[in-house]
Amino acid sequence: MIDEAHAASAVRFEGVTKTFVERNQPTHVLRGISGEVPVGKTLTLVGPSGSGKSTLLSLCNLLLTPDEGQVYINGREVRQWSIPKLRQTVGMAFQTPTLFPGTVQDNLELGPQLRGERLKNPEEWMEAVDLPANLLGRSVEELSGGQRQRIALVRTILNGPSILLLDEVTSALDPSSTQVVEKLITDWKAKSGAAILWVTHHLDQARRLGDITWYVEAGELLEANDTKTFFTRPETEQARSFIHHKDAELDDTDGGGEEA
């Protein structure tokens, strides 16, 4: 079911809701989100902790299913896709990289292996992310946090996604590693022309890297704007006070959100 009118959007949400029920207590995590991310654009997603940003990302590769509404990826509803194909097309990286015991190369080969293929040029990939090729044979135990995150990202992008979901991928990194990871992603994006959905707690990062920015609060998309406008002239009171508070916060501590 390809929808011609919106074929140019990489991701499109239509009235998406999601409710979690735990111990008979329903939590309305997403309350009717609609919006689209054009092909080749970077969306930065900001909002308070627990507002539903990670949940929204998980709907894009069907790691979660929306209760109501539709999610279209390249014009096709997620539930109409072959799921492995969908997840290859929509790559995802998490805050804490999960690497499997073994060597760096073992980890890079995971994606191709699932399809019975071999990774042809691991050295080139290492070079592309500014890591020495002799790291390939090393055990992942020996890597630093920044290196681990880079390996996890390469593992995802060598799968050839056209959409990349990033969930606070630099939150656990020091400033210099953050810079390296940002560069790796922007370089790759420039080459591949992929769309990126980037959740971040660093407003500065959201401002620098986004083409468009969404502000999510309590499961609602309160403001969607081009990034520049969003940060210079936010339209909603909530977004304005969020930006204001975050900027003030930046001076003392960086209030990263912990998972509940």
Place this chain on the structure above:
Amino acid sequence: MSLLSLSLTLAFVAVAFAVALWQRLGIERDIVVSVVRATIQLLIVGYILKWVFTSKSSLYTVLMVLIMIAVAVENARRRGRQIPGVWWRLTIAISLTTFVTIGFLLLVRIIPWTPQYVIPLSGLMTGNSMVLSSLFLNNLVSETKNRREEVNVLLSLGATPPQAIRHVVNRAIRTSMIPTVDSMKTTGLVQLPGIMTGQILAGQDPVTAVRYQLLILFAILSAAAITSITLGYMTKNSLFNRHMQLLQAFTHREA
């Protein structure tokens, strides 16, 4: 052994009971219940077996085996509450284990088709299969919870459910088989296996008793392998929903 001398062995129970009472272990009730249950169950089984052994029909033998399997399934399924449809998977795994091991022994005529051989050996295989199933399900559930991030990483790279869970299932198979394999290494050195002890007490020549014990050990080993591999094969798809997501029951740590 007369009933009178058997009743003297209640002294053992009295010791356990006294210790429990004295140390306020809080298991006095459990001790009494277990003793009463074990006594009644075994007495009933003894009479049933006597009756089955004397009757000429194989029907009763088959019926006994099936009942044992049903009880084993009922016991093991509690370990895998989170896995939908676990009971029929257990039924297949435990039955297959029992039928294959006993079937082989019958086929190569190591044991004759008589209730005296078939029923106790089937019980042994079913019982081992049950213990192994419980172990396996326990391991599978906890490993899946502990490794759900790994499973999600594989899924998000485009893995199918069997691909995403394979390493978890393999670990669960390995950990559930370790006790069986390990106990074979020390068997006879630390303690004589129960069957052999029974046979020797009943006046059997120790060398003959050892042969039967070996047969049983080997059969138990293959029972362990058949059970865990069959269960592993059948459960690897059942931890996921139709959208290839790990079931909710495994996505959060137990509160």
